[in-house]
């Protein structure tokens with residue numbers, strides 16, 4: 700096993716969080732334990748690069764729901780830097796900014812294995828992989844490690860390092876799209892989002908369709 704330096708290790712979880720659900724929170728907790736992180740920063744995207752055609756709930760609502768979901772857990776925090784920056788949210792810009800704010804930390808980007816096989820399409824991926832470690836978790840229904848490895852389209856050295864950081868995490872079958880759909884259909888989202896987020900959705904009439 701590689702020995703870790705003593706620098707503080709901070710996880711970064713980026714996403715649309717429209718809305719944040721328990722799947723996101725469970726992954727963040729698993730990442731803390733599996734990747735020896737001291738904390739995880741959730742970063743809601745202004746415009747996610749691969750979802751530019753989708754319309755999302757207002758930035759303010761997505762941010763407020765994230766804050767409500769994580770406020771009782773000192774290991775979690777929320778950064779509004781992508782929302783403040785505006786425009787398409789490239790992760791390289793976010794990681795550069797985070798590194799500037801805490802230069803002596805090690806940064807670990809937490810992504811799903813669907814993302815791992817797409818990383819070669821990310822903006823300035825070479826520089827990004829120099830700046831931070833990537834921890835990948837298997838999402839529900841995803842195939843075995845070997846078949847993911849075959850699909851990673853990055854140089855061997857990069858790929859080997861990424862594959863060493865693919866970890867099993869709890870699989871919670873829930874997505875933000877399902878939450879939005881359930882609210883629109885008048886179904887309950889209790890236990891799928893935190894009670895504070897459930898209340899927020901109903902108080903603000905979000906996702907009614």
Ligand SMILES: Nc1ncnc2c1ncn2[C@@H]1O[C@H](COP(=O)(O)OP(=O)(O)OP(=O)(O)O)[C@@H](O)[C@H]1O
Pocket residue numbers: 713714715716717722723726809810811814838839870871872873874875876877
């Ligand atoms: N149930 C889940 N288990 C593990 N990871 C998840 C889960 N849902 C989302 N993620 C991961 O969380 C990150 C942010 O996801 P995002 O905010 O786009 O949520 P989503 O549920 O995938 O949204 P949508 O259904 O709108 O596409 C991504 O890396 C995504 O792979």
Ligand SMILES: O=C(O)c1ccc[n+]([C@@H]2O[C@H](COP(=O)([O-])O)[C@@H](O)[C@H]2O)c1
Pocket residue numbers: 712713714715742744746747748749750788789790791820821822
């Ligand atoms: O930087 C990129 O080129 C890039 C390309 C695709 C996705 N991302 C980031 O990956 C995170 C998850 O994206 P998504 O589309 O799965 O919600 C989110 O923070 C995006 O900004 C980043």
